[in-house]
Amino acid sequence: GKKLGFTIDSGRFHNISLGQGQEMVAEEALKKAARHGHWVLLQNIHLAAKWLGTLEKLLEQYSEDSHPDFRVFISAEPAPTPEEHIIPQGILENSIKITSEPPAGMLANLHAALYSFDQDTLELCTREGEFKSIFFSLCFFHACVAGRLKFGPQGWNGRYPFSARDLAVCVTLLCNYLETHTKVPWEDLRYLFGEIMYGGHITDAWDRRLCCTYLQEFISPPVLEGELTLAPGFLAPPNLDYAGYHKYIDKTLPSESPVLYGLHPSAEMGYLTAMSDNLFKTLLEIQPQMNSFVGEGSGQSAEEKVKNVLDSILEMLPEEFNTAEIMQRTTAWSPYTLVCLQECERMNLLLSDIRRSLKQLDLGLKASDFFGELMFSPHMDVLQSALFYDAVPDTWTKLAYPSTHSLAPWVTDLLMQYGELEIWTQDLVLPAVVWLSGLFNPQSFLTAVMQSTAHKNNWPLDKVCLTVDVTKKTKEDYGHPPREGAYICGLYLEGARWDIQLGTTAEARLKELTPAMPVIFVRAIPVDRRETSNVYECPVYKTKSRGPTYVWTFNLKSQEKPAKGVLAGVALLLAV
Structure with a gap:
C-alpha cells in the first residue's frame, strides 16, 4: 500500500x-x-x-x-x-483468505523477535552495553513465552495473544528507563514487563507466576556481567551488532527441546501425544457415521454397536443411594458426614440422568426397528453419536466430575467411585484413606479437614491452612484414619517425580509423564506455623486440562529452587 x-x-x-x-x-x-x-x-x-x-x-x-x-x-x-x-x-x-501461522520452535521465535527491530534500535540508548544485554534477554523471554504455548496446559493454563507489539513497547520502556535512571531499575522493569505489558494478557494466577519467574531469571544483574545462562548450553551473548546477534543464535543455540523453555524433555512426548489424539479424533468424526458398518466383515451396524454399549452400561449401573436411610445411621454430624451425603446426592443425580437418557435412547432404537426409521429427538441423536464414538455425553459430563477419559474408562471410574461411597455410607466413619480423585467436589473434602481440626482445637477458620506430608506407604498399608486430618490417595505428579527415599520432589524420569504419588497425609495447622522454606507451592488440578479445574495448593518439600518447578510446569493431577 x-x-x-x-x-x-x-x-x-x-x-x-x-x-x-x-x-x-x-x-x-x-x-x-x-x-x-x-x-x-x-x-x-x-x-x-x-x-x-x-x-x-x-x-x-x-x-x-x-x-x-x-x-x-x-x-x-x-x-x-x-x-x-x-x-x-x-x-x-468472496474473500481471498490468508492464514498467519506463528513461528514454530525456539530458533524461529528468537529470530522473529529480533526481526521486529534493526541496527538503529540497538543504537537508541546512550547506555549501549546495558541496553543491548537486557534487550537480548527480553527477546529470549518473548521467544520463551510465545513458544511455550505449543505445550498446551503444561506450558500455559490459557491461550494468550503475546505479540511482537508487546515486545516493541517493552524495548521502548527499557530505553526510557535506562536514560532516566543512573542504576538499572530491575524491580521496576520486571513489574512493567511481567504485570502490565505481558501480564495484561494473562488471566490465570499461576500463569502470572510463570511469567514473573521467567523475568526473575532473565532480567537480573548477571546478564550485564555476561554470566547469565538463558538456557542449558546457551549463554547470554556479548556486546554485538544486529547481524552479530542473528549469527550468534544460529551458531550457539542448542537444537529444539522443551529444556530450552525450562520444561522437562518428557513434555514433548505429552505435546505430541495430544496432537496425535486430536488428529485421530478429527479423522474419526469426519467418517460416515450412521447406517455404516463398524468394521469390514463384522456385520455390525452403527445402531447395533450403540445398542450393545447401551445395554452394557445399563447392566452395570448400580441403584441410587437411599439418602434418607443413610442419614439415620448417625447422630454425630461432622463436616466429613456432610461431604459424604453431598457426594451421594451428586452421584444419585448422575445415575438418574444416565439411566433415564439410556432408556429413552433404547426406546428410540426399538421404535426405529419397528417403523423402519429413527424416531429420535436432537438430544437422543447427540447421545447416540457419543456412544458410537466412545465419548462421554455432554449431559453426563455436566453432572459429573471433570475427566479427560473416553467412555469405557469413565464408566469404570464411576463404578469405583460408587464403591468408595458405598463403603463410606456403611457407618459414615471417615475411610482409612480417601480416594480424592473419586470425589465430585474434592475442595469440599479438603475444606472439611480444616473445619474439623479448627473446631476441635478452637482455632478461627480464617487463621488455618492445610499442610501435607507425603508418606512412603500405599493405600493398602492403612487400616484406620488418623486422629486429625486425613489420608488421601489418587494423585499424580506432572513435570517431576516424588523421591520416596529423600522425601522431596526430584527430576522426572524420561517417558514417565505422570508418576503416581504415595498416600498423602493432609492436616490443618495455624497459618503462622506453615513452612515456607525448601518447599514448592504446587497447584492441584482435577485433570491435565488444568486451568479451570484448579482444586488447591499443596506445599511439597523440594531441594531445588522454586523457579525450576515453576518453569517445568510441575503440578499435581487428580486424574490422568
Missing part, C-alpha cells in the same frame, strides 16, 4: 480496530473508500459479532459500481471451536 500511495497520511488508507462502538466509524470509512477508491483495514472483526451481518450487506452493496481501486482487508483471530465460527459465509466465500 505504501508503494502504491495508499497511506494514512495521504488519506487513502483507513485503519480501524473494531470494538468499543467503532462500527459507525467503519461504515463511514467503507462508504468513503468505495466512492473514492481507498483501502480499508478492519481489524479484529471477531469483536463485532452483531455487526457482521451489516458488514456482509455493505460489502455486497459496494461490490457493484464502486471505484476500481477500492479494497477491503479484514483481520480476525481464529475461532477455537466450530461453534465460535461467527464470520458470515458470504464474506468468507
Whole structure:
C-alpha cells in the first residue's frame, strides 16, 4: 500500500480496530473508500459479532459500481471451536483468505523477535552495553513465552495473544528507563514487563507466576556481567551488532527441546501425544457415521454397536443411594458426614440422568426397528453419536466430575467411585484413606479437614491452612484414619517425580509423564506455623486440562529452587 500511495497520511488508507462502538466509524470509512477508491483495514472483526451481518450487506452493496481501486482487508483471530465460527459465509466465500501461522520452535521465535527491530534500535540508548544485554534477554523471554504455548496446559493454563507489539513497547520502556535512571531499575522493569505489558494478557494466577519467574531469571544483574545462562548450553551473548546477534543464535543455540523453555524433555512426548489424539479424533468424526458398518466383515451396524454399549452400561449401573436411610445411621454430624451425603446426592443425580437418557435412547432404537426409521429427538441423536464414538455425553459430563477419559474408562471410574461411597455410607466413619480423585467436589473434602481440626482445637477458620506430608506407604498399608486430618490417595505428579527415599520432589524420569504419588497425609495447622522454606507451592488440578479445574495448593518439600518447578510446569493431577 505504501508503494502504491495508499497511506494514512495521504488519506487513502483507513485503519480501524473494531470494538468499543467503532462500527459507525467503519461504515463511514467503507462508504468513503468505495466512492473514492481507498483501502480499508478492519481489524479484529471477531469483536463485532452483531455487526457482521451489516458488514456482509455493505460489502455486497459496494461490490457493484464502486471505484476500481477500492479494497477491503479484514483481520480476525481464529475461532477455537466450530461453534465460535461467527464470520458470515458470504464474506468468507468472496474473500481471498490468508492464514498467519506463528513461528514454530525456539530458533524461529528468537529470530522473529529480533526481526521486529534493526541496527538503529540497538543504537537508541546512550547506555549501549546495558541496553543491548537486557534487550537480548527480553527477546529470549518473548521467544520463551510465545513458544511455550505449543505445550498446551503444561506450558500455559490459557491461550494468550503475546505479540511482537508487546515486545516493541517493552524495548521502548527499557530505553526510557535506562536514560532516566543512573542504576538499572530491575524491580521496576520486571513489574512493567511481567504485570502490565505481558501480564495484561494473562488471566490465570499461576500463569502470572510463570511469567514473573521467567523475568526473575532473565532480567537480573548477571546478564550485564555476561554470566547469565538463558538456557542449558546457551549463554547470554556479548556486546554485538544486529547481524552479530542473528549469527550468534544460529551458531550457539542448542537444537529444539522443551529444556530450552525450562520444561522437562518428557513434555514433548505429552505435546505430541495430544496432537496425535486430536488428529485421530478429527479423522474419526469426519467418517460416515450412521447406517455404516463398524468394521469390514463384522456385520455390525452403527445402531447395533450403540445398542450393545447401551445395554452394557445399563447392566452395570448400580441403584441410587437411599439418602434418607443413610442419614439415620448417625447422630454425630461432622463436616466429613456432610461431604459424604453431598457426594451421594451428586452421584444419585448422575445415575438418574444416565439411566433415564439410556432408556429413552433404547426406546428410540426399538421404535426405529419397528417403523423402519429413527424416531429420535436432537438430544437422543447427540447421545447416540457419543456412544458410537466412545465419548462421554455432554449431559453426563455436566453432572459429573471433570475427566479427560473416553467412555469405557469413565464408566469404570464411576463404578469405583460408587464403591468408595458405598463403603463410606456403611457407618459414615471417615475411610482409612480417601480416594480424592473419586470425589465430585474434592475442595469440599479438603475444606472439611480444616473445619474439623479448627473446631476441635478452637482455632478461627480464617487463621488455618492445610499442610501435607507425603508418606512412603500405599493405600493398602492403612487400616484406620488418623486422629486429625486425613489420608488421601489418587494423585499424580506432572513435570517431576516424588523421591520416596529423600522425601522431596526430584527430576522426572524420561517417558514417565505422570508418576503416581504415595498416600498423602493432609492436616490443618495455624497459618503462622506453615513452612515456607525448601518447599514448592504446587497447584492441584482435577485433570491435565488444568486451568479451570484448579482444586488447591499443596506445599511439597523440594531441594531445588522454586523457579525450576515453576518453569517445568510441575503440578499435581487428580486424574490422568
